[in-house]
Amino acid sequence: MDGLIAGQVPRLRRYARALTGDRTRADDLVQDTLERAWNKLHLWRRGSDIRAWMFSIMHNVFVNQIRQNQVAMVALDDDVPEVPVRATQTDGLEMRDLAAAIARLPVEYREVILLVGLEQMGYEEAARVLGVPLGTVMSRLSRGRERLRALMAGATAPALRRVK
Amino acid sequence: MSDQSNTVPEADLHAYVDERLDDARRAEVEAWLLAHPADAERIADYRKQNAMLKMVFDPVLDELLPPQMQPQARRWSFAPLLRHAAMAGWMVLSGVVGWALHGADAGKPGPMLAMAKQAAIAHVVYTPEVLHPVEVGADQEAHLAKWLSKRLGGSVKPPHLGNVGYELVGGRLLPGNQGPSAQFMYQDARGQRLTLYLSSKAGDKGETAFRYALEGKVGVFYWIDDGMGYALSGEMEKPALLRVANAVYRGLNP
Numbered sequence: 001m002d003g004l005i006a007g008q009v010p011r012l013r014r015y016a017r018a019l020t021g022d023r024t025r026a027d028d029l030v031q032d033t034l035e036r037a038w039n040k041l042h043l044w045r046r047g048s049d050i051r052a053w054m055f056s057i058m059h060n061v062f063v064n065q066i067r068q069n070q071v072a073m074v075a076l077d078d079d080v081p082e083v084p085v086r087a088t089q090t091d092g093l094e095m096r097d098l099a100a101a102i103a104r105l106p107v108e109y110r111e112v113i114l115l116v117g118l119e120q121m122g123y124e125e126a127a128r129v130l131g132v133p134l135g136t137v138m139s140r141l142s143r144g145r146e147r148l149r150a151l152m153a154g155a156t157a158p159a160l161r162r163v164k
Numbered sequence: 165m166s167d168q169s170n171t172v173p174e175a176d177l178h179a180y181v182d183e184r185l186d187d188a189r190r191a192e193v194e195a196w197l198l199a200h201p202a203d204a205e206r207i208a209d210y211r212k213q214n215a216m217l218k219m220v221f222d223p224v225l226d227e228l229l230p231p232q233m234q235p236q237a238r239r240w241s242f243a244p245l246l247r248h249a250a251m252a253g254w255m256v257l258s259g260v261v262g263w264a265l266h267g268a269d270a271g272k273p274g275p276m277l278a279m280a281k282q283a284a285i286a287h288v289v290y291t292p293e294v295l296h297p298v299e300v301g302a303d304q305e306a307h308l309a310k311w312l313s314k315r316l317g318g319s320v321k322p323p324h325l326g327n328v329g330y331e332l333v334g335g336r337l338l339p340g341n342q343g344p345s346a347q348f349m350y351q352d353a354r355g356q357r358l359t360l361y362l363s364s365k366a367g368d369k370g371e372t373a374f375r376y377a378l379e380g381k382v383g384v385f386y387w388i389d390d391g392m393g394y395a396l397s398g399e400m401e402k403p404a405l406l407r408v409a410n411a412v413y414r415g416l417n418p
Contacts, residue, residue: 003317007343007365009233014224018217027230034233098216116182117214118221123184138175145178145210152209 005037008054011119015055018114019062021103029065033058055119056129059111066107101151109144112137172196177203181210225341275342275365276393277377280386282340283361283395284379286347290336291357298334298349308335312346316364318392322348323360323415328408330358340365356400360412363393374409376402385409389416 012033016026036057044053102110115126116137127137172193179185180193197204290297300308305322312320315337322332330350338345342365350358372388383405386395394416396409 003315003343003364006317009229009343010225010227010341013227013229013233014221017224018221027233031232098213098220102217113213114217116178118217120182123179138178141178142174145181145213146206148213149206149209152213 004050005034005041005054008051009034011051012054012058015114015119016058016062018099018102018118019110021099029058029062032061032065036061049125052121052125052129055115055121056131059130063107097152101148104151105144105147109140109147112140113144113148116141170196177207178210181207181214276372276375276386276388278341279361279363279393280375280377280384280395281379282338282345282363283347283359283386283397284377284382284384286338286345286361287359287382287384287397288380290347290349291359297357299336301334302332304334305332312337312362315344316346316362316392318364320346320362320392321416323412325350325408325411325415328411329353330408333357356398358396358398358405358408361395361397363395364391365393374406374413376406387413389413 009030012030013026016029016033017023020026020029033054037054040057044050102113105113111130112126115121115129116123121129123134123137123141127134130137176185176189176193180190185193197207300311302308302322309321312335322335324332329352331352333349333351335346335348338347338361340363342363345361345363348360348362350360370388370391374385374387377384377386381399382397383400383402384395384397385405386393387409388394394412396405396412398405398408
């Protein structure tokens with residue numbers, strides 16, 4: 001049973017990193033999620049989708065953390081998220097822009113975009129994970145992607161680029 | 165042509181972005197986008213968002229896990245340093261071999277194909293090993309099965325392949341993309357080696373048919389049975405490998 005949970009850890013870490021934009025916060029989130037999962041494993045129905053179950057636990061933990069600590073939610077302009085570097089120099093800037101833009105999205109949009117785009121969940125599964133209706137997932141996806149597009153366009157416009 | 169004046173629902177555009185449309189519907193959406201350049205540009209940007217997300221964050225999947233995230237960390241805490249060092253070494257190696265094998269499939273590998281690739285890499289790494297081909301030898305078969313079952317979180321037992329001329333050499337635990345994996349090694353009278361790779365999280369399916377992939381000189385038959393992923397690798401012709409794959413399957417389902 002531990003193996004089932006352990007198998008999800010790399011994906012949970014990837015999602016958490018994108019969600020929080022910060023390695024330490026992400027690993028804390030994963031750790032809290034794992035502890036909840038281990039303690040609640042008896043509630044998981046054998047044969048049902050372990051991924052959806054664990055991601056919904058992470059969603060709940062994350063939302064609770066935000067509620068308890070509203071300050072952490074505010075994305076500051078200078079707050080450059082930590083992202084793993086595997087980019088060449090030319091696309092490096094755009095990559096960092098993406099991570100920064102993600103961090104500035106409202107949490108509701110961020111979660112849907114990441115579950116669908118990064119974790120490649122189906123829309124129904126994302127709805128189950130987040131505990132919202134399918135229509136809500138679709139409208140958040142639509143608005144979120146458009147917002148992200150606008151943020152990226154702004155970030156790559158030379159006039160807006162900050163010069164140090 | 166009349167289709168092109170109709171609008172495509174926003175949900176279908178996103179399903180197009182996420183590659184969730186069937187071929188017929190995808191063709192319709194593509195035709196509609198050709199006639200609507202502003203939407204086409206928007207949709208192309210959304211696709212780029214997905215691609216960039218994968219590019220930026222997928223490397224997290226390959227990072228070493230902090231010790232406290234490993235399941236056994238809860239129960240006992242003997243120094244995991246040595247194991248980490250071994251894993252790091254293995255991952256560097258598999259990175260190199262994986263890069264060398266890369267050309268073989270440029271497409272988007274599913275979890276099963278990723279497992280086949282991991283199996284082929286592990287095969288290439290360990291079969292030439294003379295001194296330490298396995299961690300636990302066939303002389304301790306019961307211990308080997310118990311140990312690997314515990315680590316993979318399922319019943320793991322090396323099938324006996326004597327009827328097709330292969331004897332068990334032993335097995336080892338390996339890091340996999342989806343958690344711990346195992347490798348059993350077999351050898352025939354001429355010293356030809358085969359490996360059977362097992363992964364308890366190879367995909368979402370409970371069962372699949374045999375599939376075949378070729379990674380360089382290494383042929384791989386891979387399948388999922390009862391939730392466990394199996395990949396049999398060997399440097400031999402496809403029919404000969406299939407004969408062994410069938411024997412493995414029979415050995416696992418007596």
